Amino acid sequence: GDTVNTASRIESVNKLAKTSVLVSETTYDIVKDNYKWKKKFRTHVKGKELAIVVYEPDFG
Numbered sequence: 001g002d003t004v005n006t007a008s009r010i011e012s013v014n015k016l017a018k019t020s021v022l023v024s025e026t027t028y029d030i031v032k033d034n035y036k037w038k039k040k041f042r043t044h045v046k047g048k049e050l051a052i053v054v055y056e057p058d059f060g
Helices: 002-017 025-034
Strands: 036-043 052-058
Touching: 002 036, 002 052, 025 052
Parallel strands: none
Antiparallel strands: 036 052
C-alpha cells in the first residue's frame, strides 16, 4: 500500500542523498525527542503529488 511505497521512495532519496538513514515526517514525530537530527529535506517522490519531508538523524 501507500506506506510501503512511500518507504521505498524514501530509500531511493536516501541513496541519492548519500545518507545512512532517512525517516518520514510521521516517524520523526514519534521519535524526535529520542535523537539528535542533522537535516530536514523536502523532496518530491514518484506517486505523491505534494513534496514529502524526510529527516536525517545524527548518530555521531
